[in-house]
Amino acid sequence: MQNQPSLSSRITTSQPIRVLALILVGLPIVTMSNENMQNYLSFSLKTFLSPNYYIWTIFTAPFYEPSIIGAIFSVLALLFLSKTFEQSWSPRELIRFIIIVSIGTSFSTFLFVWILSFFLRSSSLVLAVFSGFSCVIGGFLVAFKQILPEKEVSLICGKLRAKNLPAVYLLISLLFGLIDNMSGFVYSFFGVLIAWIYLRHFQKHEIDGTRGDHSAEFSLKSFLPEGIHSSIDSVSDKIPFVDKNSNQGGNKLGRATLEELQNLNRSNQLFDEEQNDEFLLEDFDFENQINNNESKKD
Known part of the structure; x- marks a missing residue:
């Protein structure tokens, strides 16, 4: 117990x-x-x-x-x-x-x-x-x-x-x-x-220094019954200054979503691979030049 x-x-x-x-x-x-x-x-x-x-x-x-x-x-x-x-x-x-x-x-x-x-x-x-x-x-x-x-x-x-x-x-x-x-x-x-x-x-969030919470789960309409959320969206879509991102799911203000972090990691990996390929090509060209010079001397 x-x-x-x-x-x-x-x-x-x-x-x-x-x-x-x-x-x-x-x-x-x-x-x-x-x-x-x-x-x-x-x-x-x-x-x-x-x-x-x-x-x-x-x-x-x-x-x-x-x-x-x-x-x-x-x-x-x-x-x-x-x-x-x-x-x-x-x-x-x-x-x-x-x-x-x-x-x-x-x-x-x-x-x-x-x-x-x-x-x-x-x-x-x-x-x-x-x-x-x-x-x-x-x-x-x-x-x-x-x-x-x-x-x-x-x-x-x-x-x-x-x-x-x-x-x-x-x-x-x-x-x-x-x-x-x-x-x-x-x-x-x-x-x-x-x-x-x-x-x-x-x-202000002490962990990352961002401010606020712009998630859709904490939007103003989330305080109202779910049955009228669609009506609120249809009205807010006609207002030019309403944040459309928060209506469509939103994300924490100043914080990257999981998908954005994954894309960023993929970009970094591709960049590193390209840099490694360039270094390998440069090394290969350098070795070829040395071999050619030695063959000419012979």
Whole structure:
């Protein structure tokens, strides 16, 4: 009978991640005694713009969960998923990813709500409050899809492949948003989007120095149901600036495919053989000249 891995072996040992977990749990406990502190941690146009200028909320909002239950769920997701990424990324890259997704989500949310409120003249958008670690969790699921797309994950409703987790996560966030409010869905959506943009185009791979992942398996359409992929391709073919290579199979950005490497090796072998043949011919001609000279002397 095989020994099952212990719970501690499945949790990250990174000290910065554990400190972040304590912050996620501690902030809602602190704000329970003083509800006014939520205004200093959550993001809202009302407090972000004049006359308050709570600009720091762009940085604090992603790490503030207003409910204890939400904080516990976020901590569990952080501790367990971080362990997976530590095996593929460096600890510094994991921290960088969390910072980019969290701040990118807050800034994107600000632009989205500000522009939308300007055109709709809606006071509810100005008063809307945004916060929560849901943006980073959505980003984690995108990274999980990239690293282990075919891995089966056991959920309450059954098993699900990792490549489908981001779409299911957004669907659940949307359903909760329709019941309560859409702020959580907006944060989750931008978390997924920012994570995909970073991993698709900007993440630097330490092994070969390339950036991004332009494989077809990680294209934007891969987040949508497979039944509509053909419709997406037919539309994207009419757009001149869409990368056709990624639609037709693609390859890792800056990385040679197996076929290209094989062709390169064949070319090198042919070149070496031609060079050897030339050297042999030169040696043969040189020997003939020596023999001819000796025969003339005789």
